[in-house]
Amino acid sequence: MYEKPILVVDDQQDLLIMIRKIFERAGFTQIMTAPSAEEALNLLSAKMPAIAVLDVMMPGMDGERLLTELREKKGMNTPVLILSAKAALADKVRLLTGGADDYMTKPFEPEELLARVGAILRRSHKKEEKADEVLK
Helix, strand or coil: CECCCEEEECCCHHHHHHHHHHHHHCCECCEEEECCHHHHHHHHHHCCCCEEEECCCCCCCCHHHHHHHHHHHCCCCCCEEEEECCCCHHHHHHHHHCCCCEEEECCCCHHHHHHHHHHHHHHHHHHHHHHHHHHC
16 A cells, blocks of 8 residues: 555546556555646645656646646656657657656556556655655
8 A cells, every 4th residue: 555645647537537546456545636737736736746647748738848847846856757648759858858757658558657656656765765864
């Protein structure tokens, strides 16, 4: 059971439901979902997630702009996994160098999504433990 919140942002409601079920079946207990970048920003003002999973192509503010907003203006260090239908190398490189921690393309396998999220959370948790040790 993993009790820290996960944020999933995608404009496709059916995909949000499917990803929520994938995480719940894997033992994640707090899944926040948002159908738009604007709604995600509202959610983030109340609670910071352990990881954010962002789509890129959304109406209004897209996922790339949301990532920039989170990193530059909000100063958010929360790990971000991009989950996008954009498969071009240029898109992947731009988002990874722009602050994303990982990038997956749609369609995706649930096992790979869980494995990548787990790996990111493990690395993030180790960084938190090291920071706590330094502060002691």
